Amino acid sequence: MTDSLTDRDYRDTLFLPTTDFPMRGGLPQREPEWIKRWDEMKLYGQLRADAKARGAKQWILHDGPPYANGHIHLGTAMNKIVKDVIVRSHQMTGHDASYLPGWDCHGLPIEWKVEEEFRSKNRGKDDVPGDEFRAACRAYAEKWVEIQGREFRALGIEGEWDNPYLTMKFESEATIVAEFLRMAMQGALVRGAKPIMWSPVERTALAEAEVEYYDRKVPVIWVKFPVLEHSGHDDLDDASVVIWTTTPWTIPANQAISFSGDIEYGLYEVAEVMSEEEVGFPPYAKQGEKLIIARDLADAVANAAKIKFLRPLRERFGENGRVSVVELSSMICAHPLANEGPFFQHKIPLLEGQHVTADAGTGFVHTAPAHGEDDNIVWSAFARRFADRGVDQEIRQIVDAEGCYTPDVPRFAGMDIIRTSGKKRGEPGKANNEVIAALAESGNLLARGVTTIRDAHSWRSKAPVIRRATPQWFISMDKPGPNGKSLRENALAAIDATEFFPATGRNRLRSMVEGRPDWLISRQRNWGVPITIFVDKSGQPHTAALPADTAKALNETIKAAIAKGGVEAWFDTPKETFLSAHGIDAADWDKVTDVLDVWFDSGTTHAFALRARGIIDAETGQADLYMEGSDQHRGWFQSSLLECCATRGMAPYKQVLTHGFIVDSDGKKMSKSIGNTIEPEQIAKQYGIEILRIWTASGDYTEDLRISDEIIKGSVESYRKLRNTVRYMLGALDGYTADEAIAADKMPGLERWVLHRLSELDGQVRAAYNVYDFKKVMSLLINFCGVDLSAVYFDIRKDSLYCDPRFETAKAWDKKTEVFGNRRRAARTVMAAVLERLLTWLAPVMPFTMEEAFLESHLKDRAASVHLLQFLETPDGWHDAELAARWEKIFTVRRVVTGALEVERREKRIGASLESSPRVLVADETLIEAFKGEDAGDLFITSGAELVHSATGEGGGFTLDDTPGVIVYPVKASGVKCRRSWKYFDPATADPAFPDITPRDALSVKAWDATHG
Template identity: 80%
Template sequence: MTDSLTDRDYRDTLFLPATEFPMRGGLPKREPDWIKRWDDLKLYERLRADAKERGAKPWILHDGPPYANGHIHLGTAMNKIVKDIIVRSHQMAGFDAAYLPGWDCHGLPIEWKVEEEFRSKGKTKDDVPPGEFRAACRAYAEKWVEIQGKEFRNLGIEGEWDNPYLTMKFESEASIVGEFLRMAMTGSLVRGAKPIMWSPVERTALAEAEVEYHDRKVPVIWVKFPVEGSDACVVIWTTTPWTIPANQAVSYNPEISYGLYEVETVMSEEELGFAPYAKPGEKLILGDALAQSVMDGAKVSSFKRLEDVDPAALGKLSHPLHEMDPFFAHDIPLLAGEHVTDDAGTGFVHTAPAHGEDDFNVWVESGHKASDIRQIVDADGCYTPDVPRFGGMDIIRTSGKKRGEPGKANPEVIKALAESGNLLARGITTIRDAHSWRSKAPVIRRATPQWFISMDKPGPNGKTLRENALKAIDETEFFPAAGRNRLQSMVEGRPDWLISRQRNWGVPITIFVNKTGQPHTAALPKEQADALNDAIKAAIAKGGVEAWFDTPAADFLGPLGLSANEWDKVTDVLDVWFDSGTTHAFALRERGIIDPETGQANLYMEGSDQHRGWFQSSLLECCATRGMAPYKQVLTHGFIVDADGKKMSKSIGNTIEPEQIQKQYGIEILRIWTASGDYTEDLRISDEIIKGSVETYRKLRNTVRYMLGALDGWTEDEAIAPEKMPGLERWVLHRLAELDAQVKAAYNVYDFKRVMSLLINFAGVDLSAVYFDIRKDSLYCDPRFSTMDAWDDATAVYGNRRRAARTVMAAVLERLLTWLAPVMPFTMEEAFLESHLSGKAESVHLLLFPFTPVNWRDEELAERWAKIFTVRRVVTGALEVERREKRIGASLEAAPVVHIADEALVKAFDGEDPADLFITSGAELVHTLEGKGGGFTLDDTPGVVVYPEKAEGIKCRRSWKYFDPDLADPEFPDITPRDALAVKAWDATHSE
């Protein structure tokens, strides 16, 4: 005991927060250490074992495979972070939430890069043996799987990283082949020569999901097709002059009004600077609604309509180049087609069945044979040698610095048309056209023999693939809900699925075709076809895709009594979207990580562009082989844009790389940014936006740090039951019960923005601005008793208050650590290991969301405290003014008198000390309907008037509260009676 009480330093008797948890996270340096710790713990394996021990129900998010090609970027980082939050939150919700990462290892993205590597060495792909080329592709993919795997792991993503699924593993390739053959056996595999999108640069067919649309300038021409036996011409309009040599018909619409027009005068060469192609006296047949625009384009000054024309009665037309060479001297029929409109053009459509889907359809539907379609463009996008004048000319340049730019075909065709006298006009226009998203070069439409999965051929259950897929979409839940309509509209209108590609690096289309063009899956008896299929799958399981290309056909066919001379082996490879569409088979089913009741994954989650990609290919493949969707739910995210909403682009210079954020701030900040925004829409990012996430992190870390310090030395022995707690603590428990339901519900529907909003608001307002602020005095200054029986009831009130506060803080801390762990795995792990919870498990991620008793929820209590906080807000506002005006330094220097008109607000304080709640040294509540004027009010809280009177008495040297010295304990006259009790308790436990 000290000799002079008035000189005593009371600081040692305060219970100030104490924790080793630092104020700064040091994330860039510490995050790799946490990942190493989890790896050393074998955390993922521990999670699986723990779930198995609990008998937890499986919950599977199937990872859409990224291409093994190039470093990850902010978009792929966001994608993996969202998945990680989903998996972690479901694991902590009590499920067995496995996460198996995977990669798409075949296809053009990789093949294109390997081609570039060979080109840099002076070799084209044709110079390299196919086996060597495929080996280079496999090595390239292996390299990037390793690199990307480390980059994804650095994001804090927990999963089965030591055994991911790869589409290029032999067993995966065998499974893909098995899925293909299974589908082929249903009869849905068909072969045809429909026009498809073809990339001359990459020399392969492309699917819709492999193209992107860009504006480009193209020539536009108006061309005359002479009517046989007449002096009139039908006029067409096209933006693809190169297709004119392939023309086989002209289409019209019987619903359109047509007329015969005569050119009277044309603009002079002096006016134009060039001589127009149109000549006075020419007779042109046009759609009436478009006659004026055609004449304007042809620089016709005046013209007259002569008569109505019925295109069906015109007979045949001549090709505009028919006089140039007999090659073009074939009849050109007029075909009726609904695709013809009078919105633009001439009312007639130039029809080249080899180069347009509508052209092909109207040709076949009018009774012509697909086999009669003119194929005059080769795989390089050049005219075949037999085409007069144009043979060998390219449509698009396929190599060199001008790769992707227009070739010689368009200018030469236009020149020939001008020489023939059948060019009416020409110009330049801008169209939005398909480009390969890999080479960025334009694609052409070209009819080539390809393999398709029929969308409308009835399957074994009597329904078409389209019908099965649409039914599956109806049974799937979408987040956001608009995703259903998007996928539905795509499936409703899509053509047959083009699955063949003319490339090297891919899973082969393992089909033998007989001399009549039938695949073995249709031509052979089922038993024999099954045996052949089994032999093919076994070979690929042993040797990978090379086994198909290298094994002689006789080795497959001979054991079944089939002659290799009667069958041709297909060497096309599968569309890479078919590969990824089958991942449910080998990544989930064959590994046993699937819902055993439905045979589905719970969730597929990717970017919104995958409605036409992976979501759709997976849906179609699974519906074709199993009659159902492979998923129960589909979740889509948007893309990342800069602060102005512009797409990220290296050429613009507005990109931000994940590594850049990690080095400067830490991945935890990127995770907070991801979770705090509406990732289902496009997410904006910039330095300022990231700094906002840094501030969020700082506030949450400080909230957790404060509780760790306040709970120094906490054990469950100190806990008291809710019914013994003061009202403020019971209100916090009520808030926890509310949040428990809200947070879990938000996690369940992947609404992380709501999770973060709820918890940030709770931490910043309910805790920091209210609860911690009010209970700081109690935590620091209330007595801490070793034996409660040693004190009377009045004294015990203080001890119970402090114990209640720490009991509640322990409950809050446990919930915040687990609720935030999916979003902030590094910091919550660090805090967990510094907390009283560390004895429960070796990692916070091995915990579940804690059970929160329903009876903590008390709506009546919450209403009462809402009234108290209404009054408190006005008092706080008044004290802020007093501090600003320097009439007080701290709120403890005040003893406000509060006039309250509403008696219910006054009664809300029954049993509570308003001074404690206002953090003042005294407070008086006065129920009065009339204020005396001059007090502080808030416009939105009428009937509450605050008079911030100065506190009287002396300042306690321990708690800084002002008190009446006449009430002091004689032994400790310079501190409040409450503080005196605390000091006595402290002395009793610290005496020698």
């Protein structure tokens, strides 16, 4: 002590927050250290053991496998972060939430990269033996699995990283084969030559999930098909049916023309054509020729063909100018290239089709059944009748795997549709221009132009694809299965039984399944799981052609070979080895060498990643959640649904959650060519992965998420506020133990209000996590920390925490001192409750910082990691709606007082709120009653306050527009300033031993002195 009490320095008697938890996180440096710690302590194993000890029920998020090719990007990082938040939050709400990462290791994405590597060494794909090529693919995938695994782990993703599932593991490949053979044995496997999307660049069939749609400029032509036969009026003699197409290269494959019974067609004569001087070139249309076109499109056709006047020719027949459906159905046309020789001199019938519209073109659709799905459907529907009309039923296959015309096609043999190599790969080949030239020479080109269409491109090579009918293997969508229902019916029923987030996902997936054709599962590639089928001379697979017992035994031999040697066991083993073991003459069978669609691989992951490991709901046989980008409605969600419905009659999941994609601040797709990309590593080095996690969780990730430097800085600010809140509580709770805790019913009203807020948040946070609404979680907690805690509770209780007697000193003093001590005890008890909940509520999103805070807190002895804790249950009695309503009234008045004091500070009439003792006039008496038992000055953080019931003001005063009936007069505080707490007080009330501090502060100092000597 000093000799003079009035000269005493009271700073040592204050209880200022103390903590080793730094203000700055140093995330880029600290995050790798935390990951290393978790790995060393085998945290994932401890989580599984803890869940088992608790008897927790399994909750399974099944990880959709990314391709093992290339570094992760911001989109894949966001995907894994969302999954990690989901798994962590479910683990902390009482579940056994495991996370098994996996990779898709087969397929075109990897094969394409390996082809590029061989090409760089001047070795084309055909120059590399199959086994060498597949070995290179396997090595490539292994390399990227390791790299991506490290990159995903650096995001703070906790999971079974030492034993992920890989589609290229032998046991996985064997299971994929088993699933395929199971479907084949059920009769779902069919072979056909339907038009499918074909990539000439990659020389393989592609599924819808493997294409992207881009705009591209294409030629558009109007072509005349001369009428050869008809049963109508003689005015149809010498007429031509006009078609319109954006794929001139398909004209040599034309076999029919389609029309609609719902469209009115007319017969027109070209009465006048524009001159060469008017248009700059001689029009193809000739005066006097007769054209049959849709009446609603006649003007558009005339405009395209530079025809000044098209004269209708049908009025004299009293048919309102129509060419009837009967007349059209009887027509046979000549091929427009018939002048090129016998190859094109086949009959072209007119067929009524549901796909024909009058939206554009001529109302007639040129029909090449080898190159269009609708074309093939309408052709197949009428094929039985062709023989009677002298029409050849065989579908013309005139384009090879390279996308070139076959050698038997006159004039066009060998010409390419799309360039498949060189710098101009993916650009148009010679086919279109040469066909247009031939049509012009024939006199059957009516008009030509250029238009822009949105067309399919390979998502790997980015080159356009064509439609081409080739022999392929399909899984039937409509053939009845074991339960009497088709795959389509089973899948639609499963969709209806699945919960979708967002709910619109159901309709999207449902519409895709309703309208999809049979599932094309064959690919003409090297790197993949083979279609393990032997085909007899009639084209039947062994699963259908052999007796069931023999087929099953052969299947077991195939599966055992794959399990032992992987896919090489199929490619390298002679067919005789498989077949002779079962007494089958190999000479009668061919071995299929196509591979399965890679989506079939990933569609079966539930079988080898979950079921084989026992990670599945024992009651339903399903995972709880599949979560991927919204593009997977046509990809993994759908292939998994179809595969599981085909083999088990149900969906493999209970819920489907989709996320959007990442765009820049202007909503543009990220692209390296534009220069608007941001890489995860860039954010990690500058800010830390925790910031990326906060950004992910704070936005609506089910929609496209915007990102930019400014947006990331907003996440940095959110992090700073949350960290400072936690840091303040850690400091305020220095030395806190359970002995200091005080029962809720003995706490002041303010503390009980905070407990009520915690009870509300507990329900809200759990509910939001349960429906994957992390944006709501973050909004709730950031608002709670910034408003309820920092702006209200901490601000009000700061004086008590710093200046009231500490728990241990109050116990050693008198009852009067204990009253103040209990207020501080209550504050610290409540802060402990807040901290315990914030650490766990935020841990799924901020695993690094919450771990750091946990190990600096009084909770550190409860577990080895914050992630081994559970969300705390809310004690009975914390929720008190009546109390909350009373405090809302107090805060209503407080907001006006705070606003008035802000003005006083801004105008420099006071320096701090303690320099004021406001007079507050309140019209609503219930607002004043709410303050009963409370010290208004403490709540306003002023040296005093006077609340007066008054319906009218006294002139002047401060008001808020949204709070009528409350007027504040910020009266200057009287008395002297306490040298310890800075409150103004009446010196006459001071303790004679401590005349320069308030009576409360004097009691605190006496208690301090009694315990510190």
